[in-house]
Amino acid sequence: MTTDRVRLLADMYRIRRMEETCAELYGLQKIRGFLHLYIGEEACAVGALHALTDDDNILATYREHGHALVRGVPMNSIMAEMYGKASGCSRGRGGSMHLFDATRRFYGGTAIVGSGLPQAVGLALADTILARHGITVCFFGDGAVAEGAFHESLNLASLWHLPVLFVIENNLYAMGTALARAQAQTDLASKAAGYDMSSSVADGMDVEAVHAAVADAGGRVRGGWGPHLLELRTYRFRAHSMFDAELYRDRAEVDGWKRRDPITSYSARLVADGVLDQAGVDGLDRAARDEVAEAVEFAEAAPWEPVADLLTDVHTARGMS
Amino acid sequence: MTTDRVRLLADMYRIRRMEETCAELYGLQKIRGFLHLYIGEEACAVGALHALTDDDNILATYREHGHALVRGVPMNSIMAEMYGKASGCSRGRGGSMHLFDATRRFYGGTAIVGSGLPQAVGLALADTILARHGITVCFFGDGAVAEGAFHESLNLASLWHLPVLFVIENNLYAMGTALARAQAQTDLASKAAGYDMSSSVADGMDVEAVHAAVADAGGRVRGGWGPHLLELRTYRFRAHSMFDAELYRDRAEVDGWKRRDPITSYSARLVADGVLDQAGVDGLDRAARDEVAEAVEFAEAAPWEPVADLLTDVHTARGMS
């Protein structure tokens, strides 16, 4: 799988460089509102989405830039969305937290913690009834596990034996709340037992481990064995959003995790395995930077939605249904 | 514990006879609205409440006549409440589903499935902070286990190490929905593990088994070991409410459970053990019937709340706080 390994690394670079630029653009007030960076967690979205097919449905959270990009949403339209431009993947109405792409079965982008889970159950129900073959993959954070929506959704999916892969991106914090201060039972994967559901855990800093875990769990779900709960153990390197003073965690802890940076470690691995040389790695990085530069250019030049269109698509226009 | 055993039986008779009369009064339209009978499940409330103290807080559901009665709410004021009279324990405003008694720490009586659980967490928090010694005991049905409120409350109670005893009265049905059609994991007690909580199961048709289980679990909770989940396996002999055609279960199943009637079986046991003779049993029954007759008389004679008082106690009257 030589090519695939390179693409895994390439996609991690694309996310990283895109988001670094987003952070700068936030400083320049080109991007506004909330901006939640995925930096440090790239191996999760990249490993997972490379193990899925175009027929699968994807749901994510407000920390979903990476998922959208790897799913194939063009960086131009993601960047334009962050700018609030009409060429954005949600016409500039959603911004960072609400990236959508119907053609790619990318169902967003929700800013209500836990709200994607029940919808994942419904999407899988639709696939089952309409005899489509995809599975539904729902990403959410460790914080969402405390929500009633988690409990109700896992029960429904298991009770109805639906093809849903629930993926916890456990980055150990929900905003400023460490896992152990939110969960009586911090072994999150173990909660699947309460729903008679299978579960597994993977290292969310290792893109191949994630890929293998999702391929495995996804295969199980695809094979009709019912839903599955997968916990990815990961860490966000940046603040929760751009407004966070990070009073709740130690510099040393952050640094410790940064030493496990999924991109540097995977770059080193591919070089060690002889898949790439350093120039090859640098080439991926450069390509990512170029793509980002172009996306920024695109977003800068993109048009605004006319104010006159404000009310379109609240309801479907009459006679258009 | 000779006396106690007689009181257990006496209280089961009191509930049974009271509710049988309620069913008749419903036919006579003296009692209106929803009426959910506890008949068949009496061992649960009786066994449990006899194992608790006056300092403990009790929360129950709309199927709470038995809990209220055993807690010490006078039958007169329960019956008057069912009539909607001003002498009722909620002044006639609550009816069958909303029996309350602040002096006895009986917090009702809620008609929203699952809504008592978060409140139980809060009551226990108050006790802890105010250094009171009671524990909080929250009764709810198997149906409530599917609600998000169950999940959020068990996690909170365990995370905060609060003295709550959660008691599932698992009567195998939520209205017409059999447990296996509502829960992917039908071993309800096992769900405690997801919250790092201890749990146990007891035979809800056996009043002494319930008493022992609650004494045991209650002692654990009282001792500061954190919350506990207790599942009582029981069965309701009557319809869910007075509007239920019971299309969802077999006569044979109901009859099978009726052969395990907690009152007849416990009567027989006390006779066999020589605690009572048949005349003694009949005496308890007769005393219960007499108490019910008197309660009906009381309720019949009781006054209605004046319509002019309709708006009192929406807010506290000014200057009265």
Place this chain on the structure above:
Amino acid sequence: MRITYRDAMRLAIRDALLADPRVLLMGEDVGLYGGSYAVSKGLIDEFGPDRIRDTPLSELGFVGAGVGAAIGGLRPIVEIMTVNFSQLALDQIVNTAALLRHMSGGQFSVPIVIRMATGAGRQLAAQHSHSLENWYAHVPGLRVLTPATVADARAMLEPALADPDPVVIVEHAALYNIEADVPDGITCDIERAAVRRPGSQMSLVTYGGSLPKVLAAADLLAAEGIDAEVLDLRVLRPLDFDTVAASLRRTHRVVVVDEGWKSGSLAGEVVARIAEECLFDLDAPPRRVCSAEVPIPYAKHLEDAALPQVDSIIAAVRQVIA
């Protein structure tokens, strides 16, 4: 054909299930139990448990699943047993179903129909007696329908399911037993209010479970020589204000009857629109007959006193006509 409102709903659901394989009914006890108001009785035998799908007690979960199913191409009819429990599911209705089309730049449809029983009057006490129509009517992206007649119960579901956007249908529980003759092939315009009784001296505006009371009041008033027009709003969002305004411009007097608590009620919205758009058509201050601002009590005499009644409607009309 003479049928009850309950039958009418069932026939409408049955027609929808027969017409479109993407339609399913889901909710608590819609299947084996036959529906808590017996609306779906028998349907599970005809359509099976996949299409008449019993759910656990998980309002947020199964309404959200309905939303997801709609996004995924089904046409779910999701029954929330009563509006009281719909509070547990509001997030999915308001934050996803209502917003998704606009927020995604028009990419996604959420063709879900959410049905719920509502209202007081059966001594079910405070937690089971809410009327929260104006909460839903406040939210852009939702269509809110209130069938008040057997005919509307029969005919509203089809256009509601044809709507590519989310529709909330609120059924007053006191209506399930009313009966009427309903012709075959009857249709319903879910854009327009309906004039239920023409009249010239007074406009009585109402919807849902209050309609029978208002019609009864109008009959009694007619006997006194007061000729009142009765309007059934039928669609609470988007409100068909034109029909209200047209009536008012003829009658110059209006009473709005709504079982919701007066403050913050839908009746308030109607009166506000009247004041904004028809101020100089009014010959007398408008009046609202709403529920008293109190949790609805169990005791019958208190519950009666808390709710709009024929008497209180007549009293309000007399004030306005005086």
Place this chain on the structure above:
Amino acid sequence: MRITYRDAMRLAIRDALLADPRVLLMGEDVGLYGGSYAVSKGLIDEFGPDRIRDTPLSELGFVGAGVGAAIGGLRPIVEIMTVNFSQLALDQIVNTAALLRHMSGGQFSVPIVIRMATGAGRQLAAQHSHSLENWYAHVPGLRVLTPATVADARAMLEPALADPDPVVIVEHAALYNIEADVPDGITCDIERAAVRRPGSQMSLVTYGGSLPKVLAAADLLAAEGIDAEVLDLRVLRPLDFDTVAASLRRTHRVVVVDEGWKSGSLAGEVVARIAEECLFDLDAPPRRVCSAEVPIPYAKHLEDAALPQVDSIIAAVRQVIA
């Protein structure tokens, strides 16, 4: 002392914690994180994690726990991060906190204060920009407060906590950074609306986050020779309508400004009350300036177009005065 609205809230919470050992603050990230709007920053150091209690993401659970704690004798201040998430907790607020005293025949008090941030204007898009005040103002048993000034932010909490019944305090997020001098020992009457600017020709009625916009509009209007009175409702339930009526009886013209969507808004309730009680005092139809009936979009120019603005307020005033 010159302080921000945020500081004022924090000082009020701190005073309450110092004054009464039964008071605690609980909610998501109120502790170590310092509050998502930094309102409670530093309090955990002073009062410890038991009284500044971080909760998991479980809105229904921890609000219900707050309700139980209040019933059990504490005086909890429960922070729901924003009104948007309060939908998940509504059942506990509406079906227990609001109903319990009445439904129990007066036996139980629920002395809880529920604080939540609200409003749009910071490009947070549709799911984070709701204004749902009228949902809460619709419910008997609740008191709904909207501090719109630094002084009210400083002084409202004390009487709210002294109220033996549930109080919802809605804080517009756009206000947290405003500054003002606030004298020591300032108090607040949580029964009454406040006249923020006296005037004779026009009543501008508003509350919460719209107050600064309305005051700015009034200043610009004054420069044009239009003397507008600005009323801050301050308490949305029970509404102090007397203050509104008194103003209107002098000015005979009114514009109500409210960031909620127009249909079903609190502004509608105010206009309805005016029509019912002051119809013949009006020289012109009342007008509402509300949010457009659309999920609030992210893009700034669209968000601006969706919300009440100084310009649109002035335009409405001109229509009413014409």
